Amino acid sequence: MEKRIITISREFGSGGRTIGHLVAEKLGIPFYDKELVDHIALESGFSAQFIEEHGEHAPGKSIFSYAFAHQSVPGVIDGISTADILWNAQCNVILQIAEKGPCVIVGRNADYILKDREDCFHTYIHADKAFRAERIVRLYGESEKKPVARLDEKDKRRRVNYHHYTGRTWGKAQNYDLCLCSSTLGIEACADMIVSIIKKSK
């Protein structure tokens, strides 16, 4: 079966986004990461900034507080939580994008949302903490929190959000076709492996 759509789930700092970008470039197909945010904004009515901040969070107090502070957002006061509206918009956008043709989609639980499409290839990128800590400081700069605390916090949010909306365990090998440790294999090599598999599936 030809694999046309590549989803990339990733630990924070593992280089999953860079790998996705390289794969899209090498295959000459569209790449969706931050680009997804604008589509979800259009679909949901939320601002791009709100989606950036809350899209991969589990529903929680902070999201509800935000929602009630912005009661002009459609649907918030009709018994559906902000987070659920965002999830529905995210599902619609990702399903529509997959219909359009070959692409690479990073994050946003796309592996689950597209689980019933046989033309999808689902990957998960992880790496050891030292590798990830060094990368986030180099790419995103220092912050008040220690790098390892930043990694733990972001991974936890993604894990909880994934489990809440999919019922699955984030990072469980069985949910993906391929899981790669980028600190062992190298970021370029991870991209090359995915490209090679996709080309062979044709």
Next chain:
Amino acid sequence: MEKRIITISREFGSGGRTIGHLVAEKLGIPFYDKELVDHIALESGFSAQFIEEHGEHAPGKSIFSYAFAHQSVPGVIDGISTADILWNAQCNVILQIAEKGPCVIVGRNADYILKDREDCFHTYIHADKAFRAERIVRLYGESEKKPVARLDEKDKRRRVNYHHYTGRTWGKAQNYDLCLCSSTLGIEACADMIVSIIKKSK
């Protein structure tokens, strides 16, 4: 860092053993699967048959019953469970084998036992249930139990044993350098990917 030792953890029926055999053959290095049993028998004093039957089980009633029915087995009545003696022997044998040089080791929690060696490459092979069910019937024949029940039972034993002795979650991507879905990728292709990675690490 050159990777010389390849560990293969695998879901029952996923083809992990076949992949390990192919990798060892292509790299021209020793392959340890059933061969491990004889070494563990020598180290522990248990029979090869007992190790085959209980080596990847969690400690439980059946193992204790067996132990007390065979009180001539050394150590059983000195407050150490049969399963723990087996585990210690397994650790010693796998650590000794790794010291000898490059090899492929299938199963027996070798990824955990060798986690501190930087020259190891840890893989996990899984596959969808239909693929695995077809394979076990073809390779091992029919039995009273339905194939899916046989898969679930054997995977559960491996999972429980792994968690009991390592404290880790079996099949969690972060525990491995590479996780492959053999039903998506194909058994030969999985072997080729591992061989290619090992060759490039030199």
